[in-house]
Amino acid sequence: MEDKLLITVKSLLLLALCLLAGTCQASQLLPGDLVFREGTEPVSEAVMVMDDNRFSHVGMLAGQPDDWQVVHAVPEGGVISEPLADYIAAEHARQFAYFRVKATDAQRQSATDFAEANLGVPFTLLDAGVPGNGTYCTLLIRDAWQAAGIDLQAKFKHLNLPLYPGDFLLPSGLLASPLVSPVLQDTDSPS
Structure with a gap:
């Protein structure tokens, strides 16, 4: 528990320094980029134990640098969109990182259009992906x-x-995909 608290405090301090120094570049991000996080909810711990991974959740960036939104699927609400600042806030994320899929601008737009077209689709683990049944992150x-x-x-x-x-x-x-590569870690968060 102390290790996780230390990671959270370190991440927040580095994020604050990044923001104060003005070195964070939202322009480094693109629509369709993936935002992985270690969530703070009990289900996040369960996912990380089953996955043996540092992240428990993922969403997709939509919008533009001055108004980034994250489209993601959550148990209490299904597919939703929320401001990036809320998605990575300390009460929701112990740590986070941005990853990019190797794609053209047209493919990025198509992927974000698909994600946004699914807003309101329910969250489910059972038969997820079957039309009409729902999805998960x-x-x-x-x-x-x-x-x-x-x-x-x-x-x-x-x-x-x-x-x-x-x-x-x-x-x-998803992280194992040869088409997915890191863009920014939480210590390099965009402003």
């Missing part, structure tokens, strides 16, 4: 890029969950 991202004509080659993981056994796309399955 990583599947929304994979499907958005697939709709844009890009196969992320995401790796699903079989989990023997008591009520939901099956193959699930966890954050590490």
